[in-house]
Amino acid sequence: MTQPRRAAAAPIPDTEVPAPSEMPSPGRMEAFSDGVFAIIITLLVLDLRVPRLTALHGTLGAALLDQWPTYVAFTLSFLQVGVVWSNHHTMFHYIFRTDHKLLAYNLLLLMAVAVLPFTTAVLSEYIRGDDAQRRLAAQIYSGALMAVGVAFNAIWQHPLNAHLVHPHSDQHRLYALRRHWLLIPVLYAAAFALAFVNVYVSVTMYIVLLLYYALPGPFVLRRVTAWQARKELAA
Amino acid sequence: MTQPRRAAAAPIPDTEVPAPSEMPSPGRMEAFSDGVFAIIITLLVLDLRVPRLTALHGTLGAALLDQWPTYVAFTLSFLQVGVVWSNHHTMFHYIFRTDHKLLAYNLLLLMAVAVLPFTTAVLSEYIRGDDAQRRLAAQIYSGALMAVGVAFNAIWQHPLNAHLVHPHSDQHRLYALRRHWLLIPVLYAAAFALAFVNVYVSVTMYIVLLLYYALPGPFVLRRVTAWQARKELAA
Amino acid sequence: MTQPRRAAAAPIPDTEVPAPSEMPSPGRMEAFSDGVFAIIITLLVLDLRVPRLTALHGTLGAALLDQWPTYVAFTLSFLQVGVVWSNHHTMFHYIFRTDHKLLAYNLLLLMAVAVLPFTTAVLSEYIRGDDAQRRLAAQIYSGALMAVGVAFNAIWQHPLNAHLVHPHSDQHRLYALRRHWLLIPVLYAAAFALAFVNVYVSVTMYIVLLLYYALPGPFVLRRVTAWQARKELAA
Amino acid sequence: MTQPRRAAAAPIPDTEVPAPSEMPSPGRMEAFSDGVFAIIITLLVLDLRVPRLTALHGTLGAALLDQWPTYVAFTLSFLQVGVVWSNHHTMFHYIFRTDHKLLAYNLLLLMAVAVLPFTTAVLSEYIRGDDAQRRLAAQIYSGALMAVGVAFNAIWQHPLNAHLVHPHSDQHRLYALRRHWLLIPVLYAAAFALAFVNVYVSVTMYIVLLLYYALPGPFVLRRVTAWQARKELAA
Numbered sequence: 001m002t003q004p005r006r007a008a009a010a011p012i013p014d015t016e017v018p019a020p021s022e023m024p025s026p027g028r029m030e031a032f033s034d035g036v037f038a039i040i041i042t043l044l045v046l047d048l049r050v051p052r053l054t055a056l057h058g059t060l061g062a063a064l065l066d067q068w069p070t071y072v073a074f075t076l077s078f079l080q081v082g083v084v085w086s087n088h089h090t091m092f093h094y095i096f097r098t099d100h101k102l103l104a105y106n107l108l109l110l111m112a113v114a115v116l117p118f119t120t121a122v123l124s125e126y127i128r129g130d131d132a133q134r135r136l137a138a139q140i141y142s143g144a145l146m147a148v149g150v151a152f153n154a155i156w157q158h159p160l161n162a163h164l165v166h167p168h169s170d171q172h173r174l175y176a177l178r179r180h181w182l183l184i185p186v187l188y189a190a191a192f193a194l195a196f197v198n199v200y201v202s203v204t205m206y207i208v209l210l211l212y213y214a215l216p217g218p219f220v221l222r223r224v225t226a227w228q229a230r231k232e233l234a235a
Numbered sequence: 236m237t238q239p240r241r242a243a244a245a246p247i248p249d250t251e252v253p254a255p256s257e258m259p260s261p262g263r264m265e266a267f268s269d270g271v272f273a274i275i276i277t278l279l280v281l282d283l284r285v286p287r288l289t290a291l292h293g294t295l296g297a298a299l300l301d302q303w304p305t306y307v308a309f310t311l312s313f314l315q316v317g318v319v320w321s322n323h324h325t326m327f328h329y330i331f332r333t334d335h336k337l338l339a340y341n342l343l344l345l346m347a348v349a350v351l352p353f354t355t356a357v358l359s360e361y362i363r364g365d366d367a368q369r370r371l372a373a374q375i376y377s378g379a380l381m382a383v384g385v386a387f388n389a390i391w392q393h394p395l396n397a398h399l400v401h402p403h404s405d406q407h408r409l410y411a412l413r414r415h416w417l418l419i420p421v422l423y424a425a426a427f428a429l430a431f432v433n434v435y436v437s438v439t440m441y442i443v444l445l446l447y448y449a450l451p452g453p454f455v456l457r458r459v460t461a462w463q464a465r466k467e468l469a470a
Numbered sequence: 471m472t473q474p475r476r477a478a479a480a481p482i483p484d485t486e487v488p489a490p491s492e493m494p495s496p497g498r499m500e501a502f503s504d505g506v507f508a509i510i511i512t513l514l515v516l517d518l519r520v521p522r523l524t525a526l527h528g529t530l531g532a533a534l535l536d537q538w539p540t541y542v543a544f545t546l547s548f549l550q551v552g553v554v555w556s557n558h559h560t561m562f563h564y565i566f567r568t569d570h571k572l573l574a575y576n577l578l579l580l581m582a583v584a585v586l587p588f589t590t591a592v593l594s595e596y597i598r599g600d601d602a603q604r605r606l607a608a609q610i611y612s613g614a615l616m617a618v619g620v621a622f623n624a625i626w627q628h629p630l631n632a633h634l635v636h637p638h639s640d641q642h643r644l645y646a647l648r649r650h651w652l653l654i655p656v657l658y659a660a661a662f663a664l665a666f667v668n669v670y671v672s673v674t675m676y677i678v679l680l681l682y683y684a685l686p687g688p689f690v691l692r693r694v695t696a697w698q699a700r701k702e703l704a705a
Numbered sequence: 706m707t708q709p710r711r712a713a714a715a716p717i718p719d720t721e722v723p724a725p726s727e728m729p730s731p732g733r734m735e736a737f738s739d740g741v742f743a744i745i746i747t748l749l750v751l752d753l754r755v756p757r758l759t760a761l762h763g764t765l766g767a768a769l770l771d772q773w774p775t776y777v778a779f780t781l782s783f784l785q786v787g788v789v790w791s792n793h794h795t796m797f798h799y800i801f802r803t804d805h806k807l808l809a810y811n812l813l814l815l816m817a818v819a820v821l822p823f824t825t826a827v828l829s830e831y832i833r834g835d836d837a838q839r840r841l842a843a844q845i846y847s848g849a850l851m852a853v854g855v856a857f858n859a860i861w862q863h864p865l866n867a868h869l870v871h872p873h874s875d876q877h878r879l880y881a882l883r884r885h886w887l888l889i890p891v892l893y894a895a896a897f898a899l900a901f902v903n904v905y906v907s908v909t910m911y912i913v914l915l916l917y918y919a920l921p922g923p924f925v926l927r928r929v930t931a932w933q934a935r936k937e938l939a940a
Contacts (some may be wrong), residue, residue, distance in 0.1 A: 028327075030733055031266060032272060032273055035272070035740050038740025038743070041741060042744045042748075045819050050826045050827050053830050053833060053838075059837065060837070064845075075816070078812075078816050079812075085737065086808055089734075089737075103324070104321075107313075107314075107320075111310070111313050111314075114313065118280065122285050125285050125287070125288050129295065133295045137295070263500055263562075266500075267555065270505050270508025270509070271508045273740075281516075339556075339684065342548075346549075349512055350518065353515065353518040360520050360523050364523055368523075372530070375534075498735055498739065498797075502739040502743060502794075505739055505740050505742070505744070506743045506747060509743055510750070513747075516751075569921075570791075570921035574791075580746075581780070584747055584750050585750070585753065588750065592769075595755050602765070610769075
């Protein structure tokens with residue numbers, strides 16, 4: 001009548017396990033986000049299609065080159081999502097407790113990120129279109145990144161207010177990061193508006209912003225501080 | 236003749252490693268579930284299609300707006316799966332040992348969740364259809380969420396019975412959560428039945444339930460308790 | 471001239487970190503496998519297609535019912551991959567060190583598992599076909615699961631030989647599991663052969679084996695042992 | 706008026722939690738990479754298509770055999786990505802701190818790996834083509850693996866320079882691995898060049914290199930060292 005497996009489930013001693021905190025560590029939120037990011041970043045690989053040998057008109061090289069907007073879209077989208085992931089990684093490095101609000105904001109961020117491959121593909125297809133198409137494509141692209149930026153700031157502002165960051169974090173860095181990320185929605189709103197004037201200004205901004213946010217943390221700020229420190233030392 | 240790599244595999248001292256428990260921690264179950272959730276939540280992004288420039292009739296704006304049921308389906312499905320994930324996250328916060336039954340129930344939950352993007356897409360396509368189509372779509376949608384609800388309750392009831400929850404968990408909260416989740420299949424069964432009367436009542440219920448289960452834990456219960464406590468303090 | 475970030479990278483004190491073992495823990499192998507399993511298990515969801523409202527002939531119900539082989543394939547494939555995952559989970563519960571061979575065997579397992587959605591879909595499509603089609607479909611299905619079984623046994627035999635299992639594991643259970651898993655390729659080879667005689671015998675075996683391997687560990691063995699123990703106690 | 710949840714968020718005691726390091730452990734980078742690898746390795750499974758029963762011309766066997774380039778592409782791509790993952794696993798076994806540069810190099814590696822299923826499918830389709838097609842397909846294949854190799858070396862060179870490897874790692878092994886991986890881009894560059902002379906030489910190289918890098922670490926080097934040790938012992 002003995003059931004060894006059930007027996008093992010007897011209540012374990014009181015001292016062994018602490019009560020679960022009401023504010024769990026962000027481990028599982030990071031794991032879920034990483035899964036979503038991993039899928040989104042590879043999404044446009046699905047658009048790389050091998051032309052069938054039997055259906056080929058002209059050379060293979062020409063057929064492959066003909067798909068160039070797909071390659072551009074894949075590369076841009078991969079880099080753009082990669083940069084968002086890398087900033088998400090920086091952000092959660094300082095967060096060590098979560099609550100329900102943080103979880104909700106993070107889901108909204110993931111939803112905004114999920115449309116980036118789509119908006120990137122629209123832009124890379126219609127940059128070859130007429131003026132109106134080009135402008136609309138740029139504004140859709142700006143809009144998605146504005147939404148990403150707003151969600152980013154919601155995520156980051158909340159832990160600062162609700163004491164969810166590591167208690168020993170460098171406060172200067174936390175607020176430098178806030179300024180750093182606060183600029184994202186502002187700058188993409190500017191790119192949105194500038195698309196009415198000249199789409200190529202907006203596109204240039206996308207590339208500059210992609211590269212800037214690929215740099216570690218508040219890069220410029222860090223360099224300015226270091227330069228001031230050197231100047232003071234020299235004086 | 237020496238094989239340094241094999242040597243490292245010699246039996247390690249007895250005291251170093253404890254015997255593996257028959258009831259492992261749910262770490263890997265969570266990781267696998269997170270992977271499945273991550274895929275399911277992004278599934279409808281695949282339906283966002285860029286209209287080809289050369290195949291475009293009319294403006295780009297019109298072509299994109301024409302896809303609106305796809306956008307509605309993506310948004311609803313993302314939020315619905317996100318809410319399920321968030322409740323799964325709450326649930327497993329209290330579970331710290333697993334057994335085979337829990338694993339089986341969890342697989343059934345994941346299978347039910349996996350069809351949510353499909354049932355959501357059916358609903359958002361046929362809400363524009365005739366009465367019979369609209370009703371069937373709503374009932375399919377209700378049915379999938381009833382299945383999700385049943386699996387949720389199977390998962391949660393089992394650890395309560397089999398001592399798989401953290402031994403120091405707040406018992407009141409565990410049972411408040413049980414009541415909270417017990418309502419899911421009941422309410423979606425009601426939505427199923429009401430679709431015979433008026434589909435829009437069911438659809439309103441979906442939105443209310445989506446928002447309600449997006450709130451942390453037993454939100455209303457918590458508020459009622461807090462309100463009673465305040466009243467008692469005032470008396 | 472100061473660069474605080476680079477300074478942090480100075481060599482850390484000797485005592486803090488142990489040298490990396492040549493046989494890492496299987497953590498990352500499990501994480502990678504979980505990712506692959508999560509994708510494979512959801513693969514056939516992609517085949518659930520919403521019939522377009524404007525292209526609908528007849529009722530929505532009829533159009534959806536018409537897709538029934540897709541639903542069967544999805545359900546079977548989900549359960550089959552779920553059962554493989556659950557056995558993989560049991561297996562790696564006892565493995566606590568890895569080497570290169572284990573990693574290679576695990577990759578081969580994942581490759582065999584990756585074709586299960588395909589072979590399941592072939593079977594559920596051609597079970598309605600003629601005799602020759604039905605037989606071939608069953609043999610392809612058996613073949614894939616034979617490959618899964620062979621890989622499973624390679625994975626499990628190796629840690630037993632090379633001391634990669636937890637040193638305090640219950641030896642009886644380890645060898646009971648070996649017998650349990652040794653039967654997989656044998657039984658699917660039998661199902662392969664029986665398909666020449668009668669396909670429905672093979673299909674019945676698939677269902678029985680699916681259910682049997684869904685049970686925890688060597689279920690029958692455990693029950694026999696418990697029954698013997700009870701009989702001895704009664705005597 | 707009491708809000709128990711908010712109260713729990715009060716600053717926790719100073720001594721409990723250490724300040725977050727500026728150089729986090731690579732845990733999340735590995736998790737994200739594993740997700741991306743898991744998707745890429747299963748990508749070509751999507752190309753395995755079940756011929757519809759009603760659309761079948763000739764036998765099922767013939768229809769399935771007709772898809773053989775798809776099977777070859779899937780198998781090759783799975784093995785190729787699996788070998789890259791396994792080397793990534795070896796590499797990160799020795800890395801225990803990360804910085805922003807490592808993260809960027811890793812993203813570039815993942816981008817190069819993401820195109821491997823595509824370049825493999827091109828090769829397995831056009832190996833049946835004419836001379837020019839075959840050569841181009843081989844050069845695209847070589848090019849993608851050269852890019853993978855370059856990213857691999859960037860990832861590995863950086864931690865060696867910037868003290869991000871485990872401080873107690875065997876230095877000989879670290880530098881043996883460097884030589885091991887330094888050969889990847891060189892050998893694939895050779896395969897690229899040789900495709901001008903004879904494509905089949907390049908294809909032979911792909912198979913040899915796939916097998917060689919499937920072996921653990923610097924396999925040949927290890928064997929040579931062991932052989933020398935044995936010779937010295939014998940002398």
